[in-house]
Amino acid sequence: MTDSYQPPVAEFPLLQQNPQLIYLDSAATCQVPAAVLNSYQHYFTTSHANVHRGSHRLGRTATDMLERARGIAADFIGAQPADVAFSPSTTAALNGLAQQLPVNWCAGDEILLTDAEHHANILPWQRLAMQHRLVLRFIPVDPVSGQLGEWQQLINERTRLISVTLASNITGAVFPVADLSDAARQREIPVIVDAAQAVAHTRLNVAKLDCDALVFSGHKAYGLPGCAVLYMHSRLWRRMEPFVVGGGVVSQVSRHEAELIDSIQRFEAGTPNTGAISATATALEWLQEQRQLGVSVYLQQLRQQLLSGLQQRSWLQVLPAGDVHTPVVSFYCPDIHAYDLAVWLDEHQIAVRAGHHCAQLLLQSWDLTAVVRISLAAYTTEKQVQQLLHHLDEAWQMLGPTVE
Ligand SMILES: Cc1ncc(COP(=O)(O)O)c(C=O)c1O
Known part of the structure; x- marks a missing residue:
């Protein structure tokens, strides 16, 4: 040892x-770890207010903490802060993506998953498949090697999306997602990566994974429940409707329509869990130290x-x-x-x-x-x-x- x-x-x-x-x-x-719990308590004892709304100082402090956390989370996965949103959980983010992806679905279109997916990365696609009569295809996992079986021939002209876990929550196997992305890119198929199991143990880099979206929950990386990090490439989020709508995501509202803000914050309608978010950012820093x-x-x-x-x-x-x-x-x-x-x-x-x-x-x-x-x-x-x-x-x- x-x-x-x-x-x-x-x-x-x-x-x-x-x-x-x-x-x-x-x-x-x-x-x-205590550092993360202290960070949560620190937020509520020094900085708690609603974000992005306050014209008062405390509101600005809370906003700064949220934005600082965004910067830390983005850095952790090699992304730009402008492409990182906070979501309540991996599950919520995958559901949101499934419902709002800017794909013009046609009956018979295919979504490629693996047999190793957590239910959080199956059920949202099953629901979407029911809505549009899509076909879900699954890459098998080899019972001897534990690695993905043949997947090349499962990507074809009907494949419209690939959504895969980077690591199995059962065996721990890390899958060659960058290779899948490479094949997908040649056909302009978006790739979503469920990094919930990988986050604590692999160095995530969205550029190397070449994915369109990647998500993980803070609580899988020594952070707090109630906060997930959702990276989306600008080519994706700029064309996508928010998962939920309400306060904080619009620049102009009239009786019958609303104009959305032109930033990733439009995926954060309502009051964010800033305490959990800033504590999770502390957890990511803590984890980086442990890696060193x-x-x-x-x-x-x-x-x-x-x-x-x-x-x-x-x-x-x-x-x-x-x-x-x-x-x-x-x-x-x-x-x-x-x-x-x-x-x-x-x-x-x-x-x-x-x-x-x-x-x-x-x-x-x-x-x-x-x-x-x-x-x-x-x-x-x-x-x-x-x-x-x-x-x-x-x-x-x-x-x-x-x-x-
Ligand atoms: C691979 C994987 N994806 C998604 C999830 C769901 O995460 P959450 O419950 O934080 O939404 C889990 C949780 O165990 C997981 O292991």
Whole structure:
């Protein structure tokens, strides 16, 4: 293991208050460092007012904080602040995109997804497909390599949109989205990237991904729920109607029509969650610092330890991820239900997630119904991984089949 990175457990108040807890569910939501909580409190104790409206000083301070957060978020993904909007969640942003994309849909047009999508990147397209009689196509995920199967031939003259996750929330596999974008660009097909699982573990760069939109939730990157970062290329957002309309998005309103403002803020109607937004910006800065301290290498080494430990237990089947992955590993035991394993671990203060993880398609395509997912984060320690393996062995002894 790298000796240079020390998991900053002391920076996480929840973990400090629950020293016995082994939290291995960070892919669902990360625990929050004190710096982020302080930033939230700082906003409400020093700067809280409504934004973009106030002619008073406090309103201007709140607006400055929101715009500063936009700059930090844009920097984090290699975008211009003018192309970054805040949304309540990845789910809300994907729904908004699905309903407002400036595409003149015709029956039979195709949308390309993968079998690894989270339901948040399936249901909005299913709804759109019902509205316009579109066809959804899915890139399979290879059950041996864990990587995308043949996708080249799934892009054709009927393909009007590609919307894919950069990393699987079940296996942790990181997919070659830049290659997909490259193929899509040749046919002028817009590409949307769901970066919810990738944000904490890969260096996002919208220019390298060459995507038209990219979204992630702050709470998947040590930030707060209630805030997602939505990048949209100007060629997209300039031609798109806001997802919701109301205050803050218009320059002129008459009784029967309204003129929209000519900036990305038109995707932020209503009062934004400025406290969560500025705290999430602090989280992104915090994460950048951890990267400089070596968190990425640390987590890949820790994942490798976890993986080897799981693979040594022949009674467990580990799902494949391929060579590029986030520190997430899922497995199942043919003889013990995933929920029973999770309950057993929970009894021993180990929080893991069991089930279909809101990505039923992947499990269905691999003939599975439920798996246990272990997801690591900056605060996970080597000792905790060993404790997990130890308690899994106990579970096998207690819950596994009895040998006569
Ligand atoms: C890949 C992926 N996409 C989308 C989402 C939805 O994110 P949120 O619940 O923050 O909207 C998740 C959440 O787990 C996810 O893992």
